Amino acid sequence: MKKIHRLLVANRGEIALRIMRTAKEIGIETIAVYSEADRNSPHVRFAHESYCLGAAASSQSYLRGDKIIALCLEKKIDAIHPGYGFLSENAAFRREVEKAGIIFIGPSAEAMDAMGDKISAKQAVKKFHVPLVPGLDEAITDIAEAKKIAVEIGFPVLIKASAGGGGKGMRIVENEAEFESQMERAASEAINAFGNGAVFVEKYVTSPRHIEIQVLADQHGNAAYLFERECSIQRRHQKVVEEAPSAILTPEIRQKMGEAAVNVCKACNYSNAGTVEFIFDANMNFYFLEMNTRLQVEHPVTELITGIDIVKEQIRIAEGYPLSFKQEDLTINGHAIEVRVCAEDPANNFLPDIGKLLMYRIPKGAGVRVDDGFEEDMEIPIHYDPMIAKLIVHAPTRQEAIAKMLRAIDEYDIVGIQTTLSFCKFVLKHEAFVSGNFDTGFVANHFSPELLTETLTEAEEKVAALIARNLLLGEPQSQNSNAKVHISNWKRNRVL
Ligand code: ADP
Ligand code: ADP
Ligand code: MG
Numbered sequence: 001m002k003k004i005h006r007l008l009v010a011n012r013g014e015i016a017l018r019i020m021r022t023a024k025e026i027g028i029e030t031i032a033v034y035s036e037a038d039r040n041s042p043h044v045r046f047a048h049e050s051y052c053l054g055a056a057a058s059s060q061s062y063l064r065g066d067k068i069i070a071l072c073l074e075k076k077i078d079a080i081h082p083g084y085g086f087l088s089e090n091a092a093f094r095r096e097v098e099k100a101g102i103i104f105i106g107p108s109a110e111a112m113d114a115m116g117d118k119i120s121a122k123q124a125v126k127k128f129h130v131p132l133v134p135g136l137d138e139a140i141t142d143i144a145e146a147k148k149i150a151v152e153i154g155f156p157v158l159i160k161a162s163a164g165g166g167g168k169g170m171r172i173v174e175n176e177a178e179f180e181s182q183m184e185r186a187a188s189e190a191i192n193a194f195g196n197g198a199v200f201v202e203k204y205v206t207s208p209r210h211i212e213i214q215v216l217a218d219q220h221g222n223a224a225y226l227f228e229r230e231c232s233i234q235r236r237h238q239k240v241v242e243e244a245p246s247a248i249l250t251p252e253i254r255q256k257m258g259e260a261a262v263n264v265c266k267a268c269n270y271s272n273a274g275t276v277e278f279i280f281d282a283n284m285n286f287y288f289l290e291m292n293t294r295l296q297v298e299h300p301v302t303e304l305i306t307g308i309d310i311v312k313e314q315i316r317i318a319e320g321y322p323l324s325f326k327q328e329d330l331t332i333n334g335h336a337i338e339v340r341v342c343a344e345d346p347a348n349n350f351l352p353d354i355g356k357l358l359m360y361r362i363p364k365g366a367g368v369r370v371d372d373g374f375e376e377d378m379e380i381p382i383h384y385d386p387m388i389a390k391l392i393v394h395a396p397t398r399q400e401a402i403a404k405m406l407r408a409i410d411e412y413d414i415v416g417i418q419t420t421l422s423f424c425k426f427v428l429k430h431e432a433f434v435s436g437n438f439d440t441g442f443v444a445n446h447f448s449p450e451l452l453t454e455t456l457t458e459a460e461e462k463v464a465a466l467i468a469r470n471l472l473l474g475e476p477q478s479q480n481s482n483a484k485v486h487i488s489n490w491k492r493n494r495v496l
Contacts, residue, residue: 001320004028004079004103009047010068011083013373014389015295016043019081022311031077033068035061037381042373049075056383062086065093069100079103079318081311085385088294089116089165105318107272107293114268115291119162119200121268125288128263133279133287135202141187146201147179156204159183161190161197167237168193172204205287207439209280210234211246213261214302216273216310218317223265224327225258226302226310229275232440233427235350240420241427242298243337244305247398247436248284257286264291273299273314282439297340297390300369304336304394334394335401339409339424341372341389343380346423347449352386353418355379363411367394367404380417388419398436402428422452 007023008031009016020030020043032047037056044050051071053061065087072080080097082088082105091112097104106112115121122137135153139162140146150157150173159182161169171186173179183199191197209232217223230246231239245254261276268291275296277289299310308325316324344350360376372389374380380388393408395401409425432438432446 002078002103004315004319006031006075006077007079007081007105007315008033008068008072008077009043009081009083010062010087011081011085012038012041012043012062012384014371014387015083015297015373017046017373018300018371019083019295019311020046022309023081023315026312026315028315031071031075033062033071035383037383040378042375051075056381058086058383062384065090065096069096069102072102073100077102079105079315081105081314082294084294084297089292091116103318105272105314107268107270107274111268111270112293115270115274115293117162117196117198118160118164118290119198121290122288124267125264128267130260130263130267130288131286133202133205133289136200139198139200143180143183146183147176150179150201151176153201153203156206157201158204159186159199159201161186161194161199163190163194163196163198165194167234170237205279205281207282207441208232209246209248209439210239210277210289211249211257211280211286212275212277212296213257214273214275214296214299214310215261215265215270216308216313216317216323217265217270218323219271219320220322222323223262223270224323224325224330225261226306226308226330227332228254228257229298229301231298232438233433233442234440235423235443237440239298240340240342241337241424241433242301242340243335243398243401244301245332245335253284253286260286260288264288272317273310297387298338300371300390300392301336301338304369304392305332305334306330307333334396335398336392336394337401337405337428338390338392339405339428340387340420341391341412341414341424342420343386343388343417344420345418346420346426346447347418347452350420350423352382353380354382355417357388357414358416359413360415361411361413362389363391363408365408365411368408369393391421391424402434423447426451 006029009019023030030047032044032050033053034044035056053064053067087093091109094104094109114124156174159171171182173182186199187197190199211228211230213228214226228246229242229244231242233241264276273295275292278286279289280286343353345353356379357376362370369392374388393401393404395404405428409421427433
């Protein structure tokens with residue numbers, strides 16, 4: 001065991017705060033790093049100490065692994081938690097951290113290498129009897145050969161970049177005629193976006209659900225699964241609403257998927273927290289998609305239903321302790337839902353929106369958790385991921401969780417930027433979501449921007465007018481047209 005005394009969180013926003021909160025609770029000193037754009041961010045003030053890494057661009061700040069390691073050595077910092085995104089899945093950084101004698105809170109570089117690349121991941125887990133999406137488990141460059149395989153698999157197929165991530169690097173091919181051109185595009189995109197042109201072909205599962213399993217594994221060979229998260233509500237292949245448990249899994253399938261996920265851990269000697277993603281077809285078959293070798297954005301829903309603090313387990317595992325529980329100790333308690341509050345305009349194709357949080361009031365009350373990284377009057381910087389908060393609720397049943405989430409969304413007041421909250425409200429009220437009968441095509445099948453714009457009630461008109469007046473009084477230089485924009489922001493978030 002090597003006790004961690006001082007922990008640097010190599011991240012920003014909500015996840016930096018979330019990690020530091022647990023660290024403080026277990027008596028660990030917290031060190032924040034920040035870019036010049038984040039100088040006034042809550043995570044900087046929350047930490048015991050904080051240090052500026054450089055200019056706003058990630059490449060000059062949060063991705064500067066060299067500076068972060070040097071800082072740890074200079075300030076006698078024992079450990080680094082990378083959060084998600086940025087350096088979290090960077091095996092080269094992970095190696096450097098270890099070389100410097102610093103504890104990295106996450107899996108080994110070897111496990112990251114094996115799982116970071118979708119092709120090597122498929123090859124590793126195949127030997128452990130984990131079901132794979134029908135298709136190739138190796139890179140292919142010969143277009144004629146690839147086409148032959150696509151015909152065998154049957155259209156539609158998906159051409160995927162082996163190094164892809166964040167919903168990028170995928171092309172659906174509907175028929176043979178468009179295969180060649182799509183293949184060429186996919187390969188050149190993969191080189192441009194990921195610096196690695198390797199692509200493979202797999203069956204495009206129609207109407208699938210995305211269901212993933214949270215795992216925790218220690219350094220002594222013990223691994224356990226913390227049940228599933230349903231993440232099928234996505235836009236651009238990225239999640240917006242997540243819940244645990246899934247509305248459709250039976251205890252038998254849950255156990256099978258859990259055991260498959262534990263096998264994935266064995267396949268790569270995994271330790272620490274990870275997520276095994278599966279795609280789930282209409283016949284209740286599940287197939288391995290990939291493993292994310294880090295703490296996941298949506299981990300709070302799992303924490304709420306299991307009562308396990310995943311960050312605390314991560315720290316203990318990194319210190320060398322065995323898992324604090326056994327598989328059979330775990331049970332599912334109630335139902336949890338998370339919505340991602342992103343600075344995006346759902347009425348305009350979810351394009352990122354920037355601006356100032358003129359009003360920012362979070363919902364409260366029993367069973368409501370808000371993990372956020374911003375405060376009223378702050379600007380949302382354009383340099384990073386547009387997620388500003390996660391709103392999470394926990395209730396005894398799914399139906400009650402939905403009702404609680406709708407209440408909490410109504411209580412959330414955000415003025416000044418467009419957010420995904422109005423879209424999330426649309427989802428939670430939709431019959432398909434309520435009944436549990438939905439898949440990753442939810443947005444394509446059920447959503448259109450007109451559904452977000454309804455008229456204001458009389459009372460809401462009054463509040464909007466007040467907001468407009470305050471804005472005009474508070475900001476003498478602001479234009480009338482500006483105030484209109486703010487009202488419509490307010491309206492979108494409040495009314496549906
Ligand atoms: P999750 O399953 O946790 O939602 P995402 O794929 O949405 O995972 O990624 C979480 C975070 O990591 C996001 O901030 C996303 O922008 C970032 N991310 C994921 N993969 C990559 C990648 N290959 N390159 C850059 N950023 C990535
Ligand atoms: P990323 O690294 O970008 O997260 P994933 O392989 O996890 O890539 O895929 C992201 C999303 O794309 C999945 O959640 C799912 O919605 C969709 N997807 C991926 N593979 C398939 C497939 N074979 N068939 C249908 N949809 C898929
Ligand atoms: Mg994924």
